Amino acid sequence: MCSFCGFSPDQSSCNALFCVLVDAGACNAAKSLLDCPGFTPEPASLEDYIQCLSRAGMVEDAVDMLKRASFCPSVATWNASILGCLRAGRTDLIWTLYEQMTESGVVVSINVETVGYLIMAFCAENKVLKGYELLRELLENGLHPDNVVFNALIRGFCKERQYARVSEILHIMIAKQCNPDIFTYQEIINGLLKRKNSEGFRVFNDLKDRGYFPDRVMYTTVIKGLCEMGWTGEARKLGFEMIKKGFQPNEYTYNVMMHGYFKIGDLVAARKIFEDMCGRGYAGTTVSYSTMISGLCLHGKTDEAQSLFEEMFQKGIIRDLITYNSLINGLCKKGELVKATKLLNELLAQGLEPSVFSFNPLIKGLCEEGDTQGAIRLWKDMCDRHLEPTASTHDYIITGLCKEGNSLQGMEWLLNIPRWKLKPHEQTFEYLINSLSQEDRLDDILVVLDIIFRIGYRLNESTIHSLVSKFCRDSFHFPDLWLEKILERN
């Protein structure tokens, strides 16, 4: 008997039902029908089923079906599965699929769609160069992929700041008559502006001169980039231009501008935008409030930020992790650690999952206040939640320990940072060396110096002077090799 339909249907009814379910995109129902004893769907409907699974994001099931397939799947089915994996971010599965596909006798290299997906998979794994090599192979075979694939490569090369490659791809696109579209330009402008490269703005203006019409998203993107580069004036002009072209700024645009004004410290203008947003009904969102709160905190207006935080509660606007983190950070900067701790507890009580940014400001504050042991307790709490401390977290604690005369513990902390993890700040080492030196821990200094050299840091001149004189005064054997290293590096 079938657990799905409750009776034992014959093979052909099962098949008909299976087809209907697959057509309707009801993957789960179709899946349970497969458990029907003795039911073997026809290859054609199985292929449809695999494609259906892939589209629905059930990629593991799709890959599993392909693995067990007793028939030879069509290229369309392979492609659908690969695309599904790409969308689900499971590039790992793509490589197994690719292998199987080759084994089953498909000549992948001449299949533009498949190769395109593989290129995008490489890009998603930050192996853009490998994707580029595949592109070259395609071109050698007289083929070229879709714009989407070119755009992915451009995005990848922008990320790697390989701008020569970016322009090379643009030229290939034009040569192959795949005219760069609005998305292509968006990748370039985004890719450049995100990296604070003014070239992005030039490309944008060039694009307008050539008759492309930027849309609202594009305007917002460029305005954001300009704000990040500190070109708030240009950003404002662009805002007006956008309105003149008939695009009303929406909550994204407003938010980006607000952020920009906070960045240059123009609180009046930022508040004005917030009011304008209110007037248009855009301001009542978690994001707009968070922007206000973080911006106000950035300029020490913690009280105003706190009242906005309260206002959110009264208006029933959800306060999310970023809202909490913004205010926690602001309060800590002002030394209001008790309030900040209360907020952290509130965040946890709300069932929100904290992030490193929830803990870091508090750890920093506690260390500065002289309660490094309290900071270490928080650090442990953070690690118990499987949050990875940042390099600066270590900096706060090591410096804090040194300040409290615990330079030995500071050194132990340093030694406990796993090798492969982020390295502490150069200044932290300086601090540690000076503290150890004050406590006459010459052996320990040698240990720390060894780490400094291995990382490739250099020491401050005054630190070197005091170290050398200290070692000489105490007629301590200072290894010649290290003396050489110090001198050679400074």
Place this chain on the structure above:
DNA sequence: ATAGGGTTAG
């Protein structure tokens, strides 16, 4: 497919 808020230390 496309856009927004939390990161150091100066």
